[in-house]
Amino acid sequence: MQYAEQQARAIALQLDKGQFNWADWQLGQAPETETVSDWVEKFETEYWRRRSRNQQTETTWKKDYQIVFPKFVEFAKDAEISVDLIIKFVSQTKPDTRSRKRVCDILGRLGKFAKLENLDAIKELSGNYSPGTVSPRSLPTDEQIAQWRDKITNSGWQWIYGMCAAYGLRPHEVFHVDMLDFPIARVSDETKTGERFIYPLYPEWVESWNLKEIVLPNLVSMKDSSNAKLGTKISGFFYDFKIPFPPYNLRHCYARRCFEFGFTPDFGAKLMGHSVTTHCKTYRAWIDEATYWKVYETLTLFHHSG
Incomplete structure (x- = not known):
C-alpha cells in the first residue's frame, strides 16, 4: 500500500508540472519469444560476419549447416528454441550414424549460440559413430x-x-x-x-x-x-x-x-x-x-x- 501511495503522489506531481507521460508508467511487456527460425537467421549472420566468403567456406556451410537447419526449422515451425526441442529432432535420426553425429554437432553449436543450458544432453546423443569404424x-x-x-x-x-x-x-x-x-x-x-x-x-x-x-x-x-x-x-x-x-x-x-x-x-x-x-x-x-x-x-x- 505504501508503494502504491508513493507512485500515486509521483504521478500527481508530474501532472501538476505537465510532465506526465504514459510510456513512463506502462508495465514492462514480456519480450517476444525467439523461434528456431529467428536463431538460425542470427546464427547465419554471425557465421558470415566471422568468416570470409569463399568456395571453401561456402561448401562447408552447404554440406553441413544447410543440410540440418532447414529441416530443423520445418520441424520446429514457430516453436521457441530449447534443448528439449533439439533432442526431439535429433531422436528422429538413426543412432550411431554420421547423420546423427552431424545433427548433434550443428544443433549443439546453435544451442550454444542461443545460450541454452544442458547442452551435454545433445552431445550424449551423438553416439559412437566415427569414420574410423569402417573395415x-x-x-x-x-x-x-x-x-x-x-x-x-x-x-x-x-x-x-x-x-x-x-x-x-x-x-x-x-x-x-x-x-x-x-x-x-x-x-x-x-x-x-x-x-x-x-x-x-x-x-x-x-x-x-x-x-x-x-x-x-x-x-x-x-x-x-x-x-x-x-x-x-x-x-x-x-x-x-x-x-x-x-x-x-x-x-x-x-x-x-x-x-x-x-x-x-x-x-x-x-x-x-x-x-x-x-x-x-x-x-x-x-x-x-x-x-x-x-x-x-x-x-x-x-x-x-x-
Missing part, C-alpha cells in the same frame, strides 16, 4: 587399383583415376592441380586445405601412366561447379563404370602406402593435407593386420641386414 578389408589392393585403371578406356577419366590413386587426392582436387614440377604434384589454394605439394606413391605409376600430361574428361559447366559437385561427378563415373569401390578409397590406400613406406605421421599428414590427428585416427583405421605385418617384416629385415 580396412573394404580397401582394394594396389594390384586391383592398377587393374581397374587399365580397364578405363576414356583417357580423361583414366587420368583422374590415376591421379587419385598415385597422389591420394581428394576427388575434386584433380581439377585444381598442376604438374609443372613433375613428379611432384601441387594442389592450388582453391581446395579444402589450401595449397600443398604431394609426392607420388608409387613413383613408377606416374611414369607408366603418363600423369605429367593433364587430360580431363569433357564435363559440362565444369568451371562453374563447386568442389562438392566435382567430387559427385567423379563418384558418378565410378558408379556407372561399376568400379567396386568409391574414389575416396584410393585416398585411403595412399595413406596405407604412407605407412608401408615408413613415413612419419606428420610427413604423411602434410602430403595428404590434413592434421596429424586425422591421419592417425581416421586414415590409419583403414590399415589391416596384413599391412602391419608387412611393415614389421621390412623393418626387422632391415635391422638384421644392418
